[in-house]
Amino acid sequence: MRKHIVAANWKMNKNLVDGLLLAKTVITDLATKPSNATVVIAPPFIHLGALHQLLANSKTVKLAAQNCHQMASGAYTGEVSADMLVSVGVEYVILGHSERREYNKETDALILAKMRQAFAHGLKVIYCCGEPLAVRENQEQEAYVLHQLEESILNLTQEEIANTVIAYEPIWAIGTGLNATPEQAQEMHSFIRQSIKALFGSQVAEDISILYGGSVKPDNARFLFSQPDVDGGLIGGASLVATDFISIAHSF
Numbered sequence: 001m002r003k004h005i006v007a008a009n010w011k012m013n014k015n016l017v018d019g020l021l022l023a024k025t026v027i028t029d030l031a032t033k034p035s036n037a038t039v040v041i042a043p044p045f046i047h048l049g050a051l052h053q054l055l056a057n058s059k060t061v062k063l064a065a066q067n068c069h070q071m072a073s074g075a076y077t078g079e080v081s082a083d084m085l086v087s088v089g090v091e092y093v094i095l096g097h098s099e100r101r102e103y104n105k106e107t108d109a110l111i112l113a114k115m116r117q118a119f120a121h122g123l124k125v126i127y128c129c130g131e132p133l134a135v136r137e138n139q140e141q142e143a144y145v146l147h148q149l150e151e152s153i154l155n156l157t158q159e160e161i162a163n164t165v166i167a168y169e170p171i172w173a174i175g176t177g178l179n180a181t182p183e184q185a186q187e188m189h190s191f192i193r194q195s196i197k198a199l200f201g202s203q204v205a206e207d208i209s210i211l212y213g214g215s216v217k218p219d220n221a222r223f224l225f226s227q228p229d230v231d232g233g234l235i236g237g238a239s240l241v242a243t244d245f246i247s248i249a250h251s252f
């Protein structure tokens, strides 16, 4: 059976003191009342070591990074390698996020290279895809997302795809307060699962977790997560408020 996953993407928010407080609140709550989902927190790089120590006794919360470099090591000032992430207890890395595609000009080819580096070091990848508003308005979202998949994850090996989680995040819904309806999310998730099935077979397609991201809040999480092909969420804004994130983690 595939995993339910609720992942917090803090993006560039929270200093160390505030971040530790937020994480501590989430961990304490989940320790007393476990979620049915695997809960993942992706803080900024600089907090990973401290959060790892905080999480040492927590079996319920996993650590993720928001990025990694495509090369193993070397003269890349300011960058962080997959090996470094593993050395501070990171299990997942978010790659292909639309903000990195836009602001850091990350291409599908670069994202694939980063994925390969991550897998080579034993990380699991939360791979993000999703269309901008103009594409949705022209009803070309399936072709757009299929192209993203073809250029990246449809090139993975069977072993690599088994360590991949997909996050469908329509760009028009990220941080905007607009969110896809449960039906729109289901339609795209089912399409993505079919595309995985066509290449990797039904077992892989059945096992892969596909998360929805884009303005998931406590009041819409339950409807989104109740769709048959929506296996959880990648949560931005609402993951910065402990009570909101906890409520979302309990929405299965």
Ligand code: PGA
Pocket (backbone or CB within 6 Å): 009, 169, 173, 174, 175, 176, 213, 214, 215, 216, 234, 235, 236, 237, 238
């Ligand atoms: P949001 O962000 O929940 O604030 O829309 C989601 C994301 O970008 O992963």
